[in-house]
Amino acid sequence: MPTSRSYWDSCGIARALDVVGERWALLIVRELLLTPQRFSELRQALPNVSSNVLADRLRELENRGVIRHGPADAEGPKVYELTEWGRKLEPIVRALGTWGIDAPQPPEPAALSASSVLIYLEDAARPDPTAPPTVCRLELGGRVWTVRLADGRLQVQAGETTTADASLRAEPKTLSTLLADPSALEKKCDDGSITVVGDLSAIRRLLYAGSGR
Amino acid sequence: MPTSRSYWDSCGIARALDVVGERWALLIVRELLLTPQRFSELRQALPNVSSNVLADRLRELENRGVIRHGPADAEGPKVYELTEWGRKLEPIVRALGTWGIDAPQPPEPAALSASSVLIYLEDAARPDPTAPPTVCRLELGGRVWTVRLADGRLQVQAGETTTADASLRAEPKTLSTLLADPSALEKKCDDGSITVVGDLSAIRRLLYAGSGR
DNA sequence: CCGCATCCGTCGGGATACTG
DNA sequence: CAGTATCCCGACGGATGCGG
Numbered sequence: 442m443p444t445s446r447s448y449w450d451s452c453g454i455a456r457a458l459d460v461v462g463e464r465w466a467l468l469i470v471r472e473l474l475l476t477p478q479r480f481s482e483l484r485q486a487l488p489n490v491s492s493n494v495l496a497d498r499l500r501e502l503e504n505r506g507v508i509r510h511g512p513a514d515a516e517g518p519k520v521y522e523l524t525e526w527g528r529k530l531e532p533i534v535r536a537l538g539t540w541g542i543d544a545p546q547p548p549e550p551a552a553l554s555a556s557s558v559l560i561y562l563e564d565a566a567r568p569d570p571t572a573p574p575t576v577c578r579l580e581l582g583g584r585v586w587t588v589r590l591a592d593g594r595l596q597v598q599a600g601e602t603t604t605a606d607a608s609l610r611a612e613p614k615t616l617s618t619l620l621a622d623p624s625a626l627e628k629k630c631d632d633g634s635i636t637v638v639g640d641l642s643a644i645r646r647l648l649y650a651g652s653g654r
Numbered sequence: 655m656p657t658s659r660s661y662w663d664s665c666g667i668a669r670a671l672d673v674v675g676e677r678w679a680l681l682i683v684r685e686l687l688l689t690p691q692r693f694s695e696l697r698q699a700l701p702n703v704s705s706n707v708l709a710d711r712l713r714e715l716e717n718r719g720v721i722r723h724g725p726a727d728a729e730g731p732k733v734y735e736l737t738e739w740g741r742k743l744e745p746i747v748r749a750l751g752t753w754g755i756d757a758p759q760p761p762e763p764a765a766l767s768a769s770s771v772l773i774y775l776e777d778a779a780r781p782d783p784t785a786p787p788t789v790c791r792l793e794l795g796g797r798v799w800t801v802r803l804a805d806g807r808l809q810v811q812a813g814e815t816t817t818a819d820a821s822l823r824a825e826p827k828t829l830s831t832l833l834a835d836p837s838a839l840e841k842k843c844d845d846g847s848i849t850v851v852g853d854l855s856a857i858r859r860l861l862y863a864g865s866g867r
Numbered sequence: 868c869c870g871c872a873t874c875c876g877t878c879g880g881g882a883t884a885c886t887g
Numbered sequence: 888c889a890g891t892a893t894c895c896c897g898a899c900g901g902a903t904g905c906g907g
Contacts, residue, residue: 447760449702452770454684457754471667480870489662491900496871529753536746541670547660557665693889704881709890
């Protein structure tokens with residue numbers, strides 16, 4: 442059964458927290474920022490939330506108008522996705538993530554979902570505006586993503602693209618490590634922890650952009 | 655004893671929530687946005703948090719570097735105040751409040767602190783840029799505040815000012831009601847639920863600015 | 868297998884009383 | 888005034904069940 446407690450405070454901040462302040466709620470929103478996801482995908486992205494709590498939160502967030510539950514497109518599997526109101530949380534959640542960079546790392550073992558790394562990548566990226574436009578295909582956490590570098594911006598999209606300069610397959614944590622130290626790219630290629638197809642320098646541009654140059 | 659659970663997730667968002675995601679934490683931050691406050695003032699502003707939980711949260715937030723506990727200035731009473739890092743939450747908390755405006759109001763009885771109304775006032779205010787600069791003194795929740803209207807902006811400061819066009823004493827909820835319907839100003843004056851001294855039209859400008867014109 | 872529901876143990880949080 | 892001590896309940900977390 443969903444949580445029903447409230448702060449009993451008419452302040453907008455308190456009312457916002459009545460909606461998305463319960464445990465795991467904002468992490469679910471984080472997961473849905475880039476793409477709708479299924480229950481099992483959310484479980485994989487948030488391995489530390491128990492299934493009953495996840496079900497509770499999803500129901501709550503749906504009842505309160507933050508997310509929606511239904512087939513995104515014709516007769517696909519049922520996915521959870523943000524409503525228009527829920528999407529307005531995006532800049533807030535991203536800002537919270539930027540703020541949290543300065544918070545201490547949790548001790549191992551720590552989870553790291555594909556969405557987390559990609560959101561970080563978008564927000565931290567400072568691509569060279571003079572560099573050539575680049576499109577990379579990413580295989581991350583069992584899904585395919587498209588990353589576009591152009592006009593001094595980095596954008597992530599869920600799904601395949603028709604034309605990519607290169608493709609990279611990695612674990613989210615490995616990609617995170619590479620963003621902290623892009624110079625380790627070749628080594629990671631050699632030891633097989635990542636797989637690169639196509640123009641390696643495109644991947645290199647992505648990593649250096651995502652590391653803030 | 656403070657909470658020690660974690661999301662065990664290296665994502666910045668999760669780490670931020672490890673710090674300020676526990677219940678009441680962000681409402682404490684809200685209370686400290688405008689001015690440092692003492693324990694008893696926080697209790698009054700957050701009447702629904704029990705003293706032990708408040709003490710726990712304050713200790714946690716202090717340990718994690720969000721707030722500081724000490725005499726703000728020479729030998730005053732001990733107050734809680736935001737650290738530099740904690741202050742970086744300000745735009746996030748304000749944005750959350752703006753988002754929460756569209757969330758349902760909690761059933762009565764609902765609390766409403768002076769800080770809450772004043773933060774809302776600052777964020778919702780759209781003062782007429784052509785109107786004359788105005789300074790109002792506010793007595794709200796047992797404290798004195800200074801509100802300045804100038805250059806199409808509204809700014810709130812804690813404490814007295816030397817020169818004010820008018821002074822208004824009210825309960826936070828009453829002020830909130832007036833911001834929703836500024837035309838009720840005279841009535842509230844008459845029935846004694848507020849007290850105005852000085853230029854009534856200055857208060858009127860404040861209310862209309864705070865109501866988004 | 869996916870999408871939950873149920874059961875149960877634990878712990879965070881709420882209310883009250885009390886202390887330096 | 889500024890918290891602490893205590894008790895209790897509900898939210899949370901883990902495991903398992905179970906229908907589609």
